[in-house]
Amino acid sequence: MAWKRHKRLEYDPLAKRMQWVWYNHEEQQFGIETVEDWRPIIEDNKRKYAATDERAGWQGDMHRIGSIPIALWHDVMKKTGNGKDRKAVKKWINDPDNRFFLTRPVKL
Template sequence: MAKGKVLDVTQHIKSIFHEEPDNTFTIHETQDAQPILDYAKRKYNDYGDKLTTGKRGDWHQVASIPVVIWDQWIKETNGAILKDKKLLSKKLNDPEFKYFKTSPTTI
């Protein structure tokens, strides 16, 4: 990959433009996800009893997903993850992504 030029840096996301010798280009995005993972771990560890008020029903936080990962999932599923709750649940219940969960529940 050719040397890149920084396009933008916002909210811990860095976008780098790479111009290739064959007149194509690539935009590479990186994100410091550690603060998000630390937050999710803290929330997960502080979760406590599942019967506490605010931990049941339809509207409570269950995960914190880094933006670059969310964008990757959207691309991988051709946008289906935006409309398919089961697909999102499958991702979040996968042991590979357990570090994004903020509660010890099955989604």
């Protein structure tokens, strides 16, 4: 199969997201690829995480514990029944592979 990037559909500079159309001339098929640059979010999260005192209290009503790219969050919601499977959401947040999306030390 000879897939080739054919055309850029859209670019969202705020989300740093692009959509591309790929086309296979041999089989007359096309696909759409969405590419999102998560590096700025991860770098910002790392800075906020490093600046947070682990002994800081939890006073108040709301606390920001992380920042997750919207496309990734949609994927998590899809896999957890739109967040209804709360154990699965907590498992995803507590997974060490996802630690770069946290902005403060937390275990839910």
